[in-house]
Amino acid sequence: MKAFLKKLLKNKSAVTGFSIILLNVFLAIFAPLVATCQFDEMDFMYVMAKPGEGGHIFGTDDYGRDIFSRLVYGARVSLMVGIISVGIGAFIGTILGIIAGYYEGFIGALIMRFNDALLSFPYVLLAIAMMAVLGPGIFNAMIAIGIVMVPSFARVIRSAVLNVKEETFITAAKVLGASDFRIIFSHILPNIFPSLIIYSSLNFSGAVISEATLSFLGLGIQPPTPSWGSMLSEAKDFLQVAPHMAIFPGLAILVTCIGFNLLGDGLRDILDPRLRK
């Protein structure tokens, strides 16, 4: 563990990514201390104020609410949605992908047919259908978004498993008498880990955006509680008059995604013995 942290600290992209995410987590936890206003506090003197006007560093939205403060509070929802729904998608998708890849026969074919069927639906439509079953609410939204991600995770993991499975070291493990359980956990999982990490970090932005869509439809977070995605979708009607309403939540999503991608990249390199010095 100590050795791992040491390596983490030596890897530039991991450190940068980690710092960005840590900052986000910090903002989310200490939102009441960091924010200059309440997230639902309306300043009627400054509606759609430009950044800097009236002490609002990122300006205000169409209700005169401080964008900086809403972003800080929004980090709570968005980070949680990103992490939890990607976690659900990655976890179930990895299990299914490994089963489908390792046991190619009937079960594998069944999983993949089901997968393909799900993948042929638009992402958001599927999430909405899920929400219709689960009922509205932010936690249900996370579950729905996570489950909707499962098929694409399963597909990526399956193809990674198929590649690793062809390697002679898997045959060598079988020749030694290793059980399927051992082969999967000790050989396949560590070797598909890079694909899993990269694909998870790529999916973070998708999750944040999906949450925005669900919130926009009234199925996710309920106003006035902010999330980055809902702020972005509210802003789209005012792009001409108040572009800053979209720019700042967009930047927040972008920077956080970059953070996750950098951390993902860094982790992949740290975990690969071939790249160690």
Add this chain to the structure above:
Amino acid sequence: MKLLEVKNLKVFFPIKDKLFGKPTKFVKAVNNVSFEVEKGEIFSIVGESGSGKSTIALALMGIHERNGGSIIFNGAEVNQEDFKTLRRKIQIVFQDPDSSLDPRKRIKEIIAEGLRVHRVGDKAFIDEKVRDIVEKVGLTVDTLRKYPHELSGGQKQRVGIARALVLEPELIILDEPTASLDVSIQAQILNLLVDLQEALGLTYILITHDLKLVEHISDRTLVMYLGKVMEMGETKQIMNKPLHPYTKALIDSVPVPNPEKRNENEEILTGEIPSPLNPPEGCPFKTRCKYRMELCSKEPKSIKLENRVVFCHLYESKNLEV
């Protein structure tokens, strides 16, 4: 004493129909192969690429399912549930050390895996055993901390040998153990293998297409073509006087330092190997054989002749000398 007997081994790979997933055709990778391996000998299996050599090895370990035939090890018939124990007594050294070692494991874990799988001994025992083996294969103890990518090809192959040895198997299958190594390293690895055989009383099955190597170290040889046995017997006899036209062609095709010195009556292999999906009826070699006759469309019988087994119609009446 017979260590291993293989009788009428068959391994067929189904070729799946994409639409319905039902096998419509089979690649008969190993088709009715029988042989015996004596304790302490080096038994070679030779043949061109795709003749089914590696498939035999994996079928012996129960990794490819048998479509027929029996395996008798140390006098006892091996059934599906016996493979767990057989996977201690037989081990394989693979051709390509790059892909046969898990890139994410340290050498120590790679060598120790067999002991862990079979729950042999505690941690201290495993440590001790691994150190012992790593020195036996000519590596230093500090190699144990390294990852495969930090080693040279020859070192990696030594790790592959150590991994096979750690379970103290009675039989080791060497599947092209030197084919992917530099020529200068090949000799070192071969010497190591021969030394280990003597020191530990091992039995080897050597799979290769290198006839020079076969002639150099093996006691008996099985010549295969498209999943079938062509000829089997003492290596010396086969090399000096091959009976089967395929064996003769194979031997004559070995590159010689001075090609002009080749004999008039040498037969170099020409033509393509037929597709294993559609092998010729009867003798599989008939499409490339210059002694081809009408009879060859029939399955040749096993003929015992001059202390060996040959599958060729030429010898059925024994009146034709090649």
